[in-house]
């Protein structure tokens with residue numbers, strides 16, 4: 527297939543672009559490089575720099591595409607609380623412009639990068655696709671709004687669409703991994719502390735009702751996540767919008783993640799206890815049964831030490847290219 531990948535210079539988008547190319551697809555990446563890295567875009571992909579709203583219509587109108595994988599987004603929960611305008615314009619308005627470009631050019635398929643943040647604080651775990659969607663921050667609210675827009679476009683205009691709700695993505699693949707200018711995610715922060723690029727890891731909250739008092743998350747390897755995108759693209763049916771959760775199905779606490787990182791790296795990781803981070807649910811664990819049964823998805827890298835080992839190999843190899851590396 528000929529595919530447009532928005533946000534293909536970002537972490538998840540660049541890994542998915544690689545996996546699509548390996549599967550024999552032809553990929554054009556659109557990215558404005560505000561948070562993405564140009565050198566994360568696979569060499570075999572065409573690259574167009576710009577906002578989705580500015581360039582997607584021309585790209586899709588320029589030749590016939592079989593599908594769009596839409597990753598481009600603002601994705602920091604805390605920032606979304608402080609600057610919701612950045613999320614409503616940057617996520618919703620940009621995505622509506624993309625949907626319009628897709629409709630006008632009769633591009634048949636869309637796979638959208640949705641999130642567990644659409645569910646908010648769950649009533650019970652594991653979280654099913656039928657669980658209530660009550661986002662606790664603007665980031666989750668904007669992703670949910672886009673999901674609703676996609677549902678109405680598929681019904682009215684015959685688009686074949688799949689939304690994938692990611693839980694906590696980590697790990698690396700094919701030389702692509704987490705190297706953000708502003709890092710807020712637990713595993714890269716812990717590995718940066720192991721390398722001495724940070725003084726310590728702050729544990730946000732030690733008074734949750736969990737076994738060790740710290741928050742529990744479901745970590746999914748970025749390669750397993752990317753493979754789900756390939757399956758989603760093949761499974762998409764005209765006029766339907768399917769939604770799938772993607773996780774590994776087991777939860778690890780913040781302390782367990784830090785211990786695993788210490789084991790994998792063999793290095794000491796200084797920690798300090800800190801208050802809870804606003805908007806953080808206590809426990810998020812996915813049921814991915816629907817993706818497993820409907821898509822034939824079979825995650826293979828579900829062990830946390832494997833996910834951390836791949837992230838560590840990537841982080842260590844970054845050297846001076848790491849955004850967290852101490853500058854001279």
Ligand code: UFG
Nearest residue numbers: 641642643693694710711712715728729730741780803806
């Ligand atoms: N945490 C710390 N210290 C840190 C960073 C994180 O204790 O320095 C904790 C967080 O408080 C949380 C856990 O580690 O309890 C995981 O935090 P992350 O920031 O790595 O991930 P989140 O669970 O907050 O967010 C992820 C995605 C979001 C998505 C969300 C869905 O990054 O995009 O899952 O729940 F919205």
